[in-house]
Amino acid sequence: MKVIGAGFPRTGTSTQQAVLNQLGFGPCYHMREVMENPGHAAGWVDAISGRPYDLAELLAGYQSTTDAPGCFFWRELLAANPDAKVLLSVRDADKWYQSMITTVLNPELFAKMGDIAKRDPEMADRRRLPETMFDKVFGASRDKDHLIEIYQRHNADVRAEVPADQLLVYEVKQGWGPLCEFLGVPVPDEPYPHLNDSASFVQTVSQFAEQAQK
Secondary structure, three states: OOEEEOOOOOOOHHHHHHHHHHOOOOOEEOHHHHHHOOOHHHHHHHHHHOOOOOHHHHOOOOOEEOOOOHHHHHHHHHHHOOOOEEEEEOOOHHHHHHHHHHOOOOHHHHHHHHHHHHHOHHHHHHHHHHHHHHHHOOOOOOOHHHHHHHHHHHHHHHHHHOOHHHEEEEOHHHOHHHHHHHHOOOOOOOOOOOOOOHHHHHHHHHHHHHHHHO
């Protein structure tokens, strides 16, 4: 593992996956890998629930991570890969909360995924994963102050525990410069991508639900 993405979901992690793949640090593990690989979800549910799990097996073949569920295991990943660089993506806390509530923690999307799981047993583990994250990571609460406290505490822990020379605290609006310097690679001669805004996220999940109904 060369790059550990410690930033929470909705901090530009889809963009980071594309960028890390482009810069030669791929394949990069992102939540969409779970959705595209049904066998992955059960292992992550065990890990987040505190049951025995094999992190190396879950991430076999990947050179980097970003987004959930990998971001919740940054300590374990760094312990197993002590020379890896850690990328902590951040954004304004209020904007992060609004994005989370309309996407990852959106009750309507939870309900849609639940309906799919009832009709398609193969979806059950993939449905349990967001529920488990909601319960174990976010305390089964959508309260704004509560969620922002968790977000800020997570970021503070990463800042405090990762050696300064291995850590980049980064906002995607900063573009290529700081990230490429941190990773020691040339800046690409093309615009920095910006992927998966909140509207796109909702549309993607809704389309996935519609396809599963057919």
